[in-house]
Amino acid sequence: MSQKALNMSDICIGFNGVPVLKNVNFALDKGEVCGLVGKNGAGKSTLLKIIQGLYHADSGNVEIFQKNVKEESHRETYDLVGMIFQELSLIPEMTVLENIYLNNEIKSHNIIKEKEEQDRVLSFMKKYDISIDIHQKIKNLGSADKQMVEICKAVLKNKQILLMDEPTASLDDKQAAKLYKMVKKLKENGISIILITHHLQEIIDNCDSIAVIRDGIMTLHDKTSNVSMKKMIEAMLGQEQTDLTFDRTITNVEKAQPVLELKDITTNFIKTPLSIKIYPKEAVGFAGLKGCGRTELFRAIFGLDKLKSGEIYVQGKKVTIKNPVDAVENGIYLIPESRRFQGLSVEHSIKFNIEIPILKKLAKKIFVNDKAGNELVDDYIKRVNIKSNGRDDLVKSLSGGNQQKVVISKALATDPKILIMDDPTYGVDVGAKAEIMKIIDQFKVDGGAVLLASSEIEEVNQNCNRIYVLKNRKVTKELMNEDYVSITQDKLATEIQ
Numbered sequence: 001m002s003q004k005a006l007n008m009s010d011i012c013i014g015f016n017g018v019p020v021l022k023n024v025n026f027a028l029d030k031g032e033v034c035g036l037v038g039k040n041g042a043g044k045s046t047l048l049k050i051i052q053g054l055y056h057a058d059s060g061n062v063e064i065f066q067k068n069v070k071e072e073s074h075r076e077t078y079d080l081v082g083m084i085f086q087e088l089s090l091i092p093e094m095t096v097l098e099n100i101y102l103n104n105e106i107k108s109h110n111i112i113k114e115k116e117e118q119d120r121v122l123s124f125m126k127k128y129d130i131s132i133d134i135h136q137k138i139k140n141l142g143s144a145d146k147q148m149v150e151i152c153k154a155v156l157k158n159k160q161i162l163l164m165d166e167p168t169a170s171l172d173d174k175q176a177a178k179l180y181k182m183v184k185k186l187k188e189n190g191i192s193i194i195l196i197t198h199h200l201q202e203i204i205d206n207c208d209s210i211a212v213i214r215d216g217i218m219t220l221h222d223k224t225s226n227v228s229m230k231k232m233i234e235a236m237l238g239q240e241q242t243d244l245t246f247d248r249t250i251t252n253v254e255k256a257q258p259v260l261e262l263k264d265i266t267t268n269f270i271k272t273p274l275s276i277k278i279y280p281k282e283a284v285g286f287a288g289l290k291g292c293g294r295t296e297l298f299r300a301i302f303g304l305d306k307l308k309s310g311e312i313y314v315q316g317k318k319v320t321i322k323n324p325v326d327a328v329e330n331g332i333y334l335i336p337e338s339r340r341f342q343g344l345s346v347e348h349s350i351k352f353n354i355e356i357p358i359l360k361k362l363a364k365k366i367f368v369n370d371k372a373g374n375e376l377v378d379d380y381i382k383r384v385n386i387k388s389n390g391r392d393d394l395v396k397s398l399s400g401g402n403q404q405k406v407v408i409s410k411a412l413a414t415d416p417k418i419l420i421m422d423d424p425t426y427g428v429d430v431g432a433k434a435e436i437m438k439i440i441d442q443f444k445v446d447g448g449a450v451l452l453a454s455s456e457i458e459e460v461n462q463n464c465n466r467i468y469v470l471k472n473r474k475v476t477k478e479l480m481n482e483d484y485v486s487i488t489q490d491k492l493a494t495e496i497q
């Protein structure tokens with residue numbers, strides 16, 4: 001019989017009297033890779049936090065390598081569990097090597113043995129086929145490499161169970177493939193892994209087993225070979241009727257005057273003058289690999305990066321956008337890429353977050369119109385299906401995907417003419433993704449213009465009637481995607497390489 005790395009029985013946990021995990025049983029073999037899926041707010045991250053020892057279950061047992069963690073003498077078994085954060089725990093100003101050994105230095109007579117540290121990291125990287133300069137500062141690495149560093153750090157600390165919460169959410173296809181190659185090697189070396197993702201096909205392609213949580217109940221846990229995509233989705237959604245399909249509406253794009261035009265703009269990052277035109281009633285995609293320049297372009301339009309030269313026109317009128325306030329006043333709104341830091345105030349309520357950009361509008365004379373505000377917030381909670389106990393819930397108490405839905409509601413509530421979205425469905429489940437796409441589609445039908453970038457190219461392809469291909473911060477091609485068949489997935493994938 002294979003050795004059990006983890007065994008959980010009858011796990012229950014709740015917050016503020018609301019049950020979140022209900023009698024969950026779960027086991028993981030040594031060297032097993034399990035994909036954990038479920039809707040936003042189902043309880044996936046909570047389960048990982050219990051395994052990590054960050055939360056303690058209200059009832060039930062957790063055994064790590066056959067040792068019950070409740071017993072004082074076995075608490076150190078938590079040390080065998082490592083959580084791979086998405087860059088959060090690394091210190092940007094320190095090098096890769098310094099980060100890996102931070103608080104875990106190899107010492108002899110209190111002297112750090114740098115050479116030994118270096119040799120160990122280099123031989124690890126060789127074994128796992130990783131090519132990262134260990135003397136490079138973390139701040140100079142892309143998100144995929146940062147994640148690799150996190151993994152190196154965990155494995156060199158002798159972690160035997162790795163927990164990865166949406167590790168590929170912000171990676172492009174190529175980077176995700178690299179991560180899964182790493183996962184395979186870790187598995188071959190006996191490391192057990194649980195990974196959460198909303199990209200269901202990735203689970204089928206890369207995991208030994210699949211576990212599904214629905215509303216705190218584990219509804220499926222089986223070998224991948226026994227699970228079809230259909231079965232997985234059914235276990236996620238249950239009886240609920242969710243339409244997962246999305247067909248964009250083909251609109252008559254009004255080409256008389258662009259709603260947004262950039263003429264030869266440059267910034268500190270965009271060195272070659274860049275020009276684009278966006279018309280009302282169209283959704284324009286920006287496709288490219290990570291680092292192609294889409295984030296820098298969006299930042300420039302939203303006034304986050306200063307223009308060095310060039311002009312911006314909104315509805316034919318030249319505008320000066322020095323900061324996001326200027327952008328919002330000109331009807332432009334950006335859903336940023338790293339929303340946890342730029343898009344939300346997590347210590348505040350859902351209501352506060354959605355209302356803050358529109359307080360002026362809600363204010364009648366000196367009174368803020370609370371009734372109108374409440375109605376608006378409640379309407380969004382319903383429309384995008386934010387799982388919460390109500391508008392006064394703090395954003396930090398929401399699950400990742402539900403926080404993202406607050407970001408989207410906040411953007412839509414400003415009633416912009418031009419909506420810029422950098423990876424808007426990051427971390428949202430398949431059902432919510434289709435919902436968000438429909439809302440964006442309606443925004444376009446109602447006369448708005450959408451600029452969309454995504455780490456998933458099919459999302460760009462599905463939603464946009466026109467696509468700019470970006471490489472090295474330059475527009476290298478413009479593709480028309482008027483009907484559904486003009487650009488295939490493969491063609492787009494080839495174009496961005």
Ligand SMILES: Nc1ncnc2c1ncn2[C@@H]1O[C@H](COP(=O)(O)OP(=O)(O)OP(=O)(O)O)[C@@H](O)[C@H]1O
Nearest residue numbers: 015040041042043044045046397398399400401402
């Ligand atoms: N510290 C907390 N305080 C209050 N509620 C919490 C806390 N942590 C989790 N919850 C609630 O527990 C539920 C499950 O959250 P969890 O983060 O586990 O979901 P998830 O399955 O990871 O979802 P997502 O896919 O959106 O990340 C949510 O309704 C969330 O609001």
Ligand SMILES: [Mg+2]
Nearest residue numbers: 044045399400
């Ligand atoms: Mg989560």
